[in-house]
Amino acid sequence: MAQVDVSHVSKVHISAQGEPLLALHDVSFQVEKNEFFSIVGPSGCGKTTLLNLLAGFEQPTRGDLRVSGKTISRPGWERAVVFQEYALFPWYTVKENVRYGLRRKRLPEAEQRRMVDHYIRLVGLRGFETRYPRELSGGMRQRVSIARALAVNPSILLMDEPFASLDVQTREYMQDELLKIWQRERQTVIFVTHSIDEAIKLSDRIAIMTQRPGRVDEIKTVEFARPRDPENPAMVHLAAEVKRWLQRQISESERAAAQ
Amino acid sequence: MTSVAPYPQTAGGGEAVAPEVVLAASMVPPPRPRWMRIVGELSHLWLLLVLIVVWEFASRFGQSINPQLDVMLPPPTAVFSAAQDLWARGVLITHIVDSLRRVLIAVGTAALLGIPLGLAMGWFEKFRTAVDPVIEFIRPIPPLAWIPLSILWFGIGDTQIEYIIFLAAFFPVVLNSRAGARDIDTYLVRAGLSLGATPRDLFFTVILPGALPNIFTGLRVALGIGWMALVAGELVAAPSGLGYLINNARTLFRSDYILLGMVLIGALGLILDYIMRQLIRLLMPWHKGQ
Numbered sequence: 001m002a003q004v005d006v007s008h009v010s011k012v013h014i015s016a017q018g019e020p021l022l023a024l025h026d027v028s029f030q031v032e033k034n035e036f037f038s039i040v041g042p043s044g045c046g047k048t049t050l051l052n053l054l055a056g057f058e059q060p061t062r063g064d065l066r067v068s069g070k071t072i073s074r075p076g077w078e079r080a081v082v083f084q085e086y087a088l089f090p091w092y093t094v095k096e097n098v099r100y101g102l103r104r105k106r107l108p109e110a111e112q113r114r115m116v117d118h119y120i121r122l123v124g125l126r127g128f129e130t131r132y133p134r135e136l137s138g139g140m141r142q143r144v145s146i147a148r149a150l151a152v153n154p155s156i157l158l159m160d161e162p163f164a165s166l167d168v169q170t171r172e173y174m175q176d177e178l179l180k181i182w183q184r185e186r187q188t189v190i191f192v193t194h195s196i197d198e199a200i201k202l203s204d205r206i207a208i209m210t211q212r213p214g215r216v217d218e219i220k221t222v223e224f225a226r227p228r229d230p231e232n233p234a235m236v237h238l239a240a241e242v243k244r245w246l247q248r249q250i251s252e253s254e255r256a257a258a259q
Numbered sequence: 260m261t262s263v264a265p266y267p268q269t270a271g272g273g274e275a276v277a278p279e280v281v282l283a284a285s286m287v288p289p290p291r292p293r294w295m296r297i298v299g300e301l302s303h304l305w306l307l308l309v310l311i312v313v314w315e316f317a318s319r320f321g322q323s324i325n326p327q328l329d330v331m332l333p334p335p336t337a338v339f340s341a342a343q344d345l346w347a348r349g350v351l352i353t354h355i356v357d358s359l360r361r362v363l364i365a366v367g368t369a370a371l372l373g374i375p376l377g378l379a380m381g382w383f384e385k386f387r388t389a390v391d392p393v394i395e396f397i398r399p400i401p402p403l404a405w406i407p408l409s410i411l412w413f414g415i416g417d418t419q420i421e422y423i424i425f426l427a428a429f430f431p432v433v434l435n436s437r438a439g440a441r442d443i444d445t446y447l448v449r450a451g452l453s454l455g456a457t458p459r460d461l462f463f464t465v466i467l468p469g470a471l472p473n474i475f476t477g478l479r480v481a482l483g484i485g486w487m488a489l490v491a492g493e494l495v496a497a498p499s500g501l502g503y504l505i506n507n508a509r510t511l512f513r514s515d516y517i518l519l520g521m522v523l524i525g526a527l528g529l530i531l532d533y534i535m536r537q538l539i540r541l542l543m544p545w546h547k548g549q
Contacts (some may be wrong), residue, residue, distance in 0.1 A: 057449050075452040087446035091468040091545045100464070101454035131546045137492060 001069065001176050002030035003188055004037075004054070004156065009063035011049055017241045023049045025213035027063070033154075033190060038191045038199035038206045039216075040242070042250060046214030051160050053101065054190060055081050080149035084161040086141040088133040094120065094144050095129040101152035110242050121148040121183060139170040143177070150181070156188045163198070175201060179226060200235060201228055208242060211253045218245070268502075310432025311335050332475030333515045338522060341515040350499075354520075358489055358500040359527060362419060365424035366478070366485045367444045374474055380433070381440025382466060394433060403491050410495065420492035420500070427488035428481035435477025472546060475539050479532060486528050 023046040039047045052058045053065055056075040065072045067079065075081075080101070088097050098119055102112040120126060123143035125180045127129045134139055136237040142162055149157055162178075163171040179202060184188055193199050206220045220242065224235060291299070300327055318334035333341075338547025345351040380387040380394075402423045413419040451465045501520045508516035539546070 015424065055449070055453055057452070077453065079453065079456040081450065081453045083446050083450065085446060087445060087450040089450070089468070091467070091471075100451075104455035104457075104460055130425070131545070134545065148454070156452075 003033040003035075003068055004031035005064075006030070006050075006054075007066075008066050009050075009053065009060045009065060011046070011053065011058070013049070016192075022213035024060075025215050026054075027216050028216065029216050029219060030209050031190060033188055034186050036182060036189045036191065036202055036204045038193060039166060040193055040196055040206055041209030041214065042211050042246065043128050043194055044114045044233060045209040047194075047209055048160055050209075050214070051081075051158055051190070051192050054156075055079055055158050055249045061163055063091040063225070063237065068150075077105065077152040079158055080154035080155050081158040082142070082145050082157065082162045083118070084164050086138075086145045088134070088141055088144055088148070090098050090133055094128050094136070097144055098134070098147045098151050100148060105152060115151050119151045122150070122184075123147040123177070130141060130177035132242060137170075139174060142166065146178070146181070150185060150187070152174055156190060158168045158190045159189065161193055162191075164194070171198075176227070178202070183226070196239055200239050200244070201230060206242070208245065210249045215230050217249075301350070326545075330512065330514050332390065333518060337515045338518045339545065342518045345516070345519070348406050351352065353499050353521060354501050355527070357417075358493070358524075360490070360491055361421050362482070362485045362527075364417075364422055365421040365459035366428045366481050366486075368421070369425050369432050369481055369485075370478060373429050374436045377433040377436025377438075377474075377477070378440045378466065379471060381437040381442075381470070382462075387437070390508050394430070400429045402488050403494075404427045406491070406495055415496040420489075420497055423492035424485045424488045431480040431484060432474075432477040435473045435480070437468060438479075439473030440466055442473070443469040472542055475535065475543075479535050484526060486524050489524065 007028050009024055009027045010022065013021045013023050015021050027049065027050065028031070035144065039050060041047050049058070051098070053060055054072065054073045059073075072079070095116055099112055099116045101114055107115070117181065120129060123146055125140065125143055128136065128140065133144065133246065146162070163174050166174060175198065191199070191202060200222055202228065203222055206222060207216045208218045208220065210217055211213065224232065228235060230236075291391040314332075315334045315336060318328060318332050318337075321332065330508065340511060345354075376390070380390055405423060405426055409419045409422050413422060447465050447469065448461065451461050489500070490502035490505060493500040494506055497503040501524050503522035505517050508514070508520065
């Protein structure tokens with residue numbers, strides 16, 4: 001049985017004007033344990049909604065999301081989330097932010113300290129333990145956020161466009177770091193992004209979503225060994241194929257909207 | 260000139276300081292000693308002092324043209340000698356202590372009741388929709404209008420005065436705490452929940468610290484308004500206090516006493532606000548508005 005099972009999920013949002021909007025329509029897919037699974041799609045396709053459902057922040061209108069056979073009913077540390085805008089607690093230092101989930105789990109003090117040390121080292125933030133988030137750069141904040149999520153030892157790491165607001169160099173560096181961490185810690189990762197190149201660089205499989213209403217029409221498997229060379233012709237070919245496919249989707253939906 | 264002390268190489272507890280911190284410290288002058296920082300802060304009062312000097316000269320010059328100005332606008336020196344006079348008779352300190360005590364008790368009570376009420380209103384929508392009309396109904400009623408009833412309820416004395424000040428201070432505390440709890444970033448709440456926070460954890464680790472800047476704004480406004488309400492509170496039948504001093508001096512035509520009461524209220528307000536800002540720095544080291 002797959003670790004994550006999303007079956008026939010639809011989600012209706014009610015707009016500010018009171019109109020119902022179909023954000024997700026009949027989405028189904030499975031994610032295996034220890035898999036790096038990406039969800040790619042144009043902005044507004046409902047991929048963040050999908051992640052919110054997986055996190056338990058929202059409930060599906062139709063369908064069912066299960067983790068290890070149990071329906072997701074509320075947020076919890078087994079599915080830790082890394083947000084695009086970091087969502088670090090501004091009133092806590094780096095150390096206290098990373099420790100947040102460990103305290104909630106009521107681990108013994110010494111164990112907490114050891115884990116905090118380990119994860120701060122893992123994301124390369126030694127020497128910054130007592131800084132506040134506002135004193136850090138974007139890339140460093142996102143590393144704190146990753147350390148905070150990893151520290152609770154989740155079975156699944158949910159990442160919502162975590163590198164979208166970073167500059168290109170930092171983003172690539174963070175992607176490499178994330179891969180290294182993932183290869184060491186071996187959590188299941190569900191990674192939402194609008195960047196096809198990012199998804200191809202990182203993932204085992206990629207779910208491609210269509211524009212509103214969001215549907216998962218196709219799941220691509222990326223079989224290249226890591227670390228991946230983005231200039232590898234086979235990868236360039238795959239990226240081009242996915243891009244063409246998405247392009248076609250967008251122009252089709254625009255044609256449909258024009259009629 | 261003060262001697263330039265070498266920057267400490269190790270922090271308390273023998274923990275090693277990161278090399279870049281040492282490097283950064285070597286490029287800037289060492290932190291100024293505490294007394295210099297206090298002098299620096301006091302120097303911000305220069306404009307206030309200039310205005311007092313201008314007042315002195317304006318008043319004296321005015322009297323040479325119109326002798327009635329002696330009563331209409333006594334100079335600061337006259338206010339100062341009024342203060343010396345009242346101090347010598349031992350009543351000034353009573354006025355100050357009584358008023359200060361009433362304001363602090365009233366604003367403290369407003370904080371004790373208003374902060375939890377405001378936070379609950381900000382957090383629970385159903386509670387908010389029920390309580391909002393009640394609050395907005397009572398809020399526009401001026402504290403002065405409560406004086407007759409409050410005397411019937413509490414009689415003449417400290418409680419009645421404190422009640423009037425409390426009424427003035429309560430609403431800014433409630434409304435600011437409410438806004439603080441409402442404005443909390445959804446992502447922080449979600450981050451807390453996804454890291455295993457219980458509702459109780461969420462209150463103490465997300466809502467309360469997140470609302471703290473607004474709560475302190477509310478308390479600062481409440482202290483200011485509390486002093487404003489003091490004169491109204493002590494208007495009718497107070498046996499002491501700065502408001503009483505002003506009202507009593509009015510009947511005696513002693514404008515130097517009136518000005519003394521006004522100046523002291525202003526000075527106490529300034530000092531309390533300074534203490535509040537120090538408290539904010541202490542309690543919210545993460546906050547940038549320090």
